[in-house]
């Protein structure tokens with residue numbers, strides 16, 4: 058009798074066990090059999106950023122998961138972002154003292170504990186009611202940079218208030234065709250204490266076509282100005298005294314233009330594969346800048362992002378010349394647990410980076426340069 062009940066309940070249990078399509082992500086041995094669909098899994102089950110994505114997939118509605126996860130068109134660039142790091146080999150040197158490690162760095166002159174930051178991503182409120190507040194506080198506690206999106210769930214002032222005392226944050230802005238909106242937002246960013254503005258220049262006028270999320274929402278007008286040329290860029294710089302960093306640079310020519318115009322930094326990015334499908338990855342763009350306009354790396358700071366899911370991915374971008382590396386989707390997914398999830402994400406990622414640096418014989422992030430990477434498998438763009 059007892060065994061019959063056991064067999065029956067085992068059978069039932071098997072029937073409800075969650076299986077998740079892992080989308081070809083690395084198999085980390087994640088066991089979701091004890092998870093219930095729609096219910097937040099325990100953070101203890103989570104060992105890396107891919108696990109975090111699967112947990113978010115388990116919890117979020119199909120609509121909101123799609124809105125975070127989607128790329129543009131065939132998602133060639135989205136997939137290339139994830140895959141490119143497997144083509145770079147890391148040179149690890151022995152006979153080095155790695156007993157004392159330093160990962161802290163400066164970004165635009167401000168001190169941060171890590172050379173990676175939380176990139177601007179819209180609508181954090183779809184993952185958790187705390188929305189951007191938990192991203193801000195987690196970043197503050199970990200001592201890393203957070204750059205909230207202008208399309209956030211919370212207002213500029215609410216996000217500033219969620220930060221810790223003295224926490225340095227930058228803010229992202231779009232080029233709205235409504236000039237008074239731009240002016241209003243820039244002055245509020247400054248008043249709220251944000252120290253720099255990342256102005257996104259890769260989807261002026263129009264957004265990428267994102268089939269995966271179009272099934273749930275209409276691709277409504279972005280409100281972005283389509284006539285954003287070099288004159289408009291010059292005019293934009295005059296609207297604020299905050300340092301401006303163009304985000305979404307995808308060619309060495311645009312990188313060089315920004316250097317000549319005297320920007321303090323650029324942000325190399327294909328927007329997580331969400332804008333121009335077919336755009337190159339940051340690895341390829343950085344290599345292209347090295348080849349055609351290497352002076353960019355001495356003349357300004359360069360940030361980069363796209364598909365960064367492992368500490369080793371960040372190391373590759375840093376070695377190719379990035380000063381800091383952005384994480385887009387992972388913090389958004391981690392926010393299903395609120396601040397605790399985001400902090401766990403930061404911690405796991407920092408551990409991977411720290412450990413890999415040690416294994417490479419690198420005791421300070423500022424030592425990372427091209428001698429640590431072998432890119433022979435990557436065909437140069439031009």
Ligand SMILES: Cc1cc2nc3c(=O)[nH]c(=O)nc-3n(C[C@H](O)[C@H](O)[C@H](O)COP(=O)(O)O)c2cc1C
Pocket residue numbers: 124125126138176177178179206207208229257304326327328329330331362363364365383384385386387389
């Ligand atoms: C859900 C989502 C929303 C985003 N919203 C913005 C945005 O409002 N402004 C912006 O400049 N970039 C935005 N991005 C792009 C990110 O800043 C970043 O470039 C990209 O996500 C990095 O790729 P990753 O997600 O593979 O880390 C968004 C990305 C995602 C995934």
Ligand SMILES: *[C@@H]1O[C@H](CO)[C@@H](O)[C@H](O)[C@H]1NC(C)=O
Pocket residue numbers: 167168
């Ligand atoms: C940043 O760190 C350096 C070195 O640790 C220190 O000298 C400097 O005062 C710090 N700057 C700020 C603004 O905290």
Ligand SMILES: *[C@@H]1O[C@H](CO)[C@@H](O)[C@H](O)[C@H]1NC(C)=O
Pocket residue numbers: 235236237238241
């Ligand atoms: C433009 O932006 C301003 C400031 O945010 C706002 O008050 C105004 O309604 C906007 N105009 C239009 C036409 O949307």
Ligand SMILES: *[C@@H]1O[C@H](CO)[C@@H](O)[C@H](O)[C@H]1NC(C)=O
Pocket residue numbers: 288291292295
């Ligand atoms: C920006 O401001 C500078 C200095 O005030 C001025 O010389 C320049 O003409 C302005 N440029 C634009 C495009 O407004």
Ligand SMILES: *[C@@H]1O[C@H](CO)[C@@H](O)[C@H](O)[C@H]1NC(C)=O
Pocket residue numbers: 097184185186187191392393394395396397
């Ligand atoms: C959101 O985050 C909070 C912690 O900030 C957590 O307690 C809660 O379970 C999370 N999930 C939802 C659905 O709000």
Ligand SMILES: *[C@@H]1O[C@H](CO)[C@@H](O)[C@H](O)[C@H]1NC(C)=O
Pocket residue numbers: 424425426427428
């Ligand atoms: C990279 O840095 C090391 C020191 O960490 C230095 O010896 C080497 O010359 C540098 N290589 C390049 C290509 O800059």
